[in-house]
Amino acid sequence: MVRLTVPRVAMALIGAALLTYAFALAPATLPGNRGATTSDRLVRAEPNAVVTAEAVAATEPSPSPPPAPPLFPPVGKAFIGVMTQKGPYDFAAVNAFAKAAKRQPQVMLFSAGWASDRFDRKLFDQISGRGMLPMLGWEPWDYGVDAAARKKGLPRRQIDKIRSDQADYRLSRIAYGDFDNYLRSWAEGIRSLGYPVAIRLAHEMNGSWYPWCEMSNGNSPGDYVKAWRHVHDLFRAVGVSNVIWVWSPNAKWSDHTPKLATLYPGDDYVDWVGISGYYGMGAFSKYRSFDEIFNETIAEIRAFSKKPLVITETGAAESDGRKAEWISETFRMLPAHQDIIGLIWFEVNKEQDWRIESSPAAATAFAQAVADPRYDLTWSPDLPPRLKVDD
Template sequence: MMRLTMPRALMVLGGALLLTYAFAIAPTTSGGPESRRTDPVANVEPRVAAVAETSPSLRPAVELFPPADKAFIGVMTEKGPHDFAALDTFTAATEHQPQVMLFSSGWASDEFDRTLFDRIRGRGMLPMLGWEPWDYTVDQRAREKNGLLARQIDRIRSDQPDYRLSRITSGSFDPYLRSWAEGIKSLGYPVAIRFAHEMNGDWYPWCEKANGNRPGDYVKAWRHIHDLFRAAGATNVIWVWSPNARWDKSTGSLSQLYPGDDYVDWVGATGYYGSGVFTNYWSFDAIFGPTITEIGGFTSKPMVITETGASDAAGRKAEWIRQTFQTLPRHKNIIGLIWFEVDKELDWRVTSSPAVAAAFAQGVADPRYRFTWSPDMRPRLDVGHP
């Protein structure tokens, strides 16, 4: 039989007092009737929320754009966000809602306009700005002259000393650049910027082979703009570097024009079937393959086909589109494709004929292209080497 010594008596008395407090006193001193709820979810939920705030592993996962094993299909139209009629026609013909809209803006005349970005966002698409340091009216005037060959037009529009790359790096455009940086920062949602595309050619004033530019000037100009945006706090930019698809060995090394992984988020490429050296039938891999391989040799950044289209001059446009959609899934590093839905020099539009529209609609019906862009998505930044 256990003897009731003084220490044991004190332990029993203490336990009794604790039980009395727990069941009788505490419930009546911690609040009104709602504080005496016995619902276990109500009592646990605030504690879980508090832990989630401090534990990254319990926070909701941020969805990537595009999601894993998905690729987006974007569009560029002649009037872009100024008029969505062409977009609506494209969407109806292809039965596909694009996740990205690319539109262009020239430095000579275009100021930042929030409305254009908001209109694209309102249509459920990521805005991608084709930002072009030049006066594009020079190109328009050259095209209006009768008898000029394409290469003559290239030489006229690329000769714009006011937009020489060295002037960008020296700070001549800094007030203009800051106005855009502040504007894009104020949007509060992601914006892709494809700055000075096709820089490996010689038909734009920002190409190193034109306009008195020198080797290394392009990278310096890119980094200057990127650093200015970063200093302004415009961290919602997806920087897209986009050369023209390689057409021969004389186009030089793309790596010499690459600003570096710290300055680029997505890499891109422009290429069309039915134009220039690609007038004869070239498959998607024939047009883009060498460029994809070369870029993959110096970066693992995700790739976007930032401009493409096909001509039906040889009657094989629908075939090219079907073959392209069969090929794309094999390129795991390609996260998106933007179609040039414009009738310019040649009719690149998907809506050029019912057969072409049907081929495109069949291609985008694949589940890998079926998802919705959201401003809350975080851009995918790494997919590994091709």
């Protein structure tokens, strides 16, 4: 019988420790075992080695990166926007629209003309402060020419001809850099905002009623793309990274409209593709559904770009008493267009009374439509824009 003396107990304990090392830890260092980690090496450190706090911290797993912020608008959602006569200079019409719609719009479109409007931070801050993404309709022309023609009560076609003939704002002058100082002042101002701003530059370029249309004002084929890219490149050179570039033609109204692909600056120069279209005027005077007005244009766009779509201007007239019907039908059709991420209503009494307030029936139809959870979302300055349909 072995007597358990102190030396023998000590030797037994040492032997047990060595066996534990041999079977539990040493295999990590055997040939063929390549899975040893930094923490293994620290455990096997020499008895007299000093393990520092920094070394222990290095063995801890790196913290997971924070989740990406939600996009605006989220997948499966679409925003509601508004454009009014006075824009951010007077929010009374916006308040009336929100009250009638029983929904706060998440985007506000307003216009600025190059002849007279200068960058004013207050306008953008007032819009964003109300929880709406500012969308600037940036128009290279003197809109005073248009206002003067309308004041004379001239026919619409004559007004279009007068206002589109402004040689100072030919596309070639923009592309050649004649407006660079003006453009730079806006670029620096928008960069200073620090939150996203959408710019709908020179919209409805496939028409003939603005001086930036290739079919008017002495412009030539290819000039529109050159002008657009020049403006975009100048903003990039100034270091502007908070602009959502919105390219926005008019919905096709005849078989003689220009091919949109020839006017498209390219996906590297565009973030959202917008379309303007109204029921109750011109080629769409007689009743035509949303799909009948927009689908042909959407199909043409989808042949060259997969960018998210926005209905940048729309409205309906009361001329034949079917405005409420058109509104309800439009919002029933919209969910089938998952690539349409927003719709901006033209809340103005202009050629027609396009406002949803034009009748109780129209206001009720609009309010019921936008009560759908699909339009239940908010915008805030820290939300990055959704730049892909399936983001």
